[in-house]
Structure formats: C-alpha cells, structure tokens
Amino acid sequence: MVNFLKATKIDKTTEADILAAAKKVFIARGMYGARMQDIADEAGINKALLHYYFKNKEQLFEQIFMDAAAQLFPRINMIFTSDNSLFEKIESFCEEYITVVQENPYLPLFVLNEMNRDPVYFIKKLWQKHSGPDPRKFLEQIEAEVKKGNIRHVSPLHLLMNLLSMTIFPFMARPMFQQFVGLDEMQFRMAMEQRKKEIPAFIINAMKR
C-alpha cells in the first residue's frame, strides 16, 4: 500500500536528494576525496540509509559520473551529426556549450579528471551507453569547404581541438585566469559570456582565405 500520508519523504524523493547531494560532493572533491558521511549529511540522512539506496560508494559514483558525462558528450556529438553549415555548427556549439557549463562550471574538470584515472574503463562504459560520436561527417565537411575554396586549408583534427579547447579550458583554469588578470566572479562570468561570440569570430577569421 502506498503510504501517501506519511510525513517523512519517501523513496523517489530521498533517492533524488541523495543523487543531488552525491553530485555536489563528488564533483567538488572527486571519487577519492568524497566522503559517504558528507553525502549523507548533504542529503539530510545518515550513512545507513545511504547504503540502503546505493550498495556502495563505487556504484553511486558511477551513476553520478555517467550523468555528468551525459550532460557534456551529446552536445559535442551535436557538432558531428547536425546538418548545419560549418560556421553555423561552430556558432551554435559555442553558444550552447558555454551556456551549459556556466551553470555547471566544475563538470568538465570533474569528467576529464576521472576519465584520465582509468581511460579504458570509462570510455568503454561511456561508449556502450551513448553510441560513440562519429566525427567523419564533420571532418568531411571541413575538407569539402577547403576544396570549394571557401576557407583556407586547415587540418580538421586541429580545428576540432581548437574549438573544444577554447570553449572548455577557461572554465577548468578559472582560478589561474582570475588571478592572472584580476577578475572577480562576475567579471569572469561576463568574459565567458563574451566568448560565445568571440570564439566563433576568432575561428572564422582564422579560416578566411
């Protein structure tokens, strides 16, 4: 019987609380730095109940990591699969990606960090969940533009690296950039907002012939 009169929270709500708490703690401190006690505290429950919902730390972590990765990778895949023109892809990617990461600024560092810990394992897990991105279309598209004479010769691989680097890296290196140039939180946020237009403009200029 469903206990709809119960005062305390029930399963799905508690589970959601735990996942939200775990996300916060894992992303802030990583797999090793995170403490089950901290996650329980953050979720407003105790450790025993935490283990009731998730058998062990590793299992909980994997779910958080996969969710985090799922917020980042499909948007990269978008570059590869969409039917837009090259310039449109670059523009919409910067716009969308920076918007997402502004709201989750620690996601990229978290994901890349854990990926590097055990690349083989995580990539296997990731690619079996979301079908692996296939960059062939994107690479061919660049070659075609070069052939048509619309852009100067650029290496597709390096263009891809440049695009992703300029979009993602500043969030991972925020403390460094803030210190270098003396930006407060608000100024940094504004700079990232500018980059939605700045990066595409930069790339387009670099590709002009």
Place this chain on the structure above:
Amino acid sequence: MVNFLKATKIDKTTEADILAAAKKVFIARGMYGARMQDIADEAGINKALLHYYFKNKEQLFEQIFMDAAAQLFPRINMIFTSDNSLFEKIESFCEEYITVVQENPYLPLFVLNEMNRDPVYFIKKLWQKHSGPDPRKFLEQIEAEVKKGNIRHVSPLHLLMNLLSMTIFPFMARPMFQQFVGLDEMQFRMAMEQRKKEIPAFIINAMKR
C-alpha cells in the same frame, strides 16, 4: 663519518627516490587518491622510513605540487615578461610549452585539479614563491599592435585565453580526443608535435586584418 662503503642507499639518494615516487603517485591519483603505502612501495622502502623523511602526507604533497607548478607557471610568465615581438612570443611559447608537456603530459591536469580544490590557499602559496606573473606588458603590447594597425582588433584577455587553451587542453582531454578520432599514442604525440606550428599559424591568421 660518511659511510661511503655502505651497500644500501643513503640519505640524499633515498630522498630523491621518495620524491620521484611521490611525484609519480600523486600525479597519477591526486592528493586524496594517493596512498603513502604506494609511494613507499614505488620508492622501494617502507612507510616508516617514508615518515622519517617527510613528517606527513601533506608536507610531501606540497613539495610535489610546488615542483610541478614550478615547471608550468614560469613558462607562462615568459609570455608576459620577454621583450620579443607579439608573434615571436606566441611562437616560442607554443614550441617550449608543448615540448615540456610532451615529457610530462599529466602535469597540467594535476596542477589545475589541485588548484581548484582550494584556489585561495594554493594561489597564495604559489604567488609567494614565484613572484606573480604580471600580464600588463603583454596586454599593452597587443593594444599597441592594434593601434599601429598591424593586427585587427582583438581582446587581449581572450587572445591569452585562446593561446593557453589551445596549447594545454588537448593534453588534458587526450583520452577523449584519442577516442573521437581513433588515434594511438604515437599518432597523438605526432599531432601535438604539429601543434607547435599549427597554433601560431592559426592565431596569426585570426589576427590578420
């Protein structure tokens, strides 16, 4: 009396062994993930002796972190302080930085990761050791080039971010890029080698008017 006949290694050698082992383990697993036992094993000694040389884990870590940071930050500062032309700076920075990171590919992720754990603490420690980089000269130099009409208008901050991003990020995201495009270790290494020229060319094209 110096025991130069002793078969076993003596102090300075052991200390060096420990530091090398600690560097390896800390960079691979971070402050929290690293185990003193692993460091001892890697150095070929036991935990007790490890604590004889370094009072505690934190002190050992700090030394490793500072050494790692010292390999990366002064080379960035080079951009700011040198008297070369803007183009020369960009070219020599890419050349030198990629060379260093090719030999220590996990350093950037390690340093940025630990920096994000406690930005205030680490930045204070860092800046009191090596005098803080001062980007004013570099920023002014860009403004001057714009004014002289040598390059199109570019935001100095964004140019700096673009340069550092394109140079450093691919090493941090190596598993991702390798998977995306299907590169083995050797092919990735070659791609990074190409970037020594590719990045400056890309930037210079983007700045042409």
Place this chain on the structure above:
DNA sequence: GTCTATAATTTGATAGAC
C-alpha cells in the same frame, strides 16, 4: 524506509629494535 550502534577495513602515523 529510516534510524542507532557497531563491525570491518583501510590508512596515516609512531615506537622502538637494530
């Protein structure tokens, strides 16, 4: 489902012999 209490394990650190 949720709690208290506690077991089991890991791990940083120390004591003391050689």
Place this chain on the structure above:
DNA sequence: GTCTATCAAATTATAGAC
C-alpha cells in the same frame, strides 16, 4: 638510516530495532 610491529583515527559498510 632502515626496519618490524603496532596504534589511533578515519571511513566504508552492515546488523538489527522500530
């Protein structure tokens, strides 16, 4: 300076009552 043995604290995980 290096080791064996051990402690003390932290942390994951479980037992069992409600």
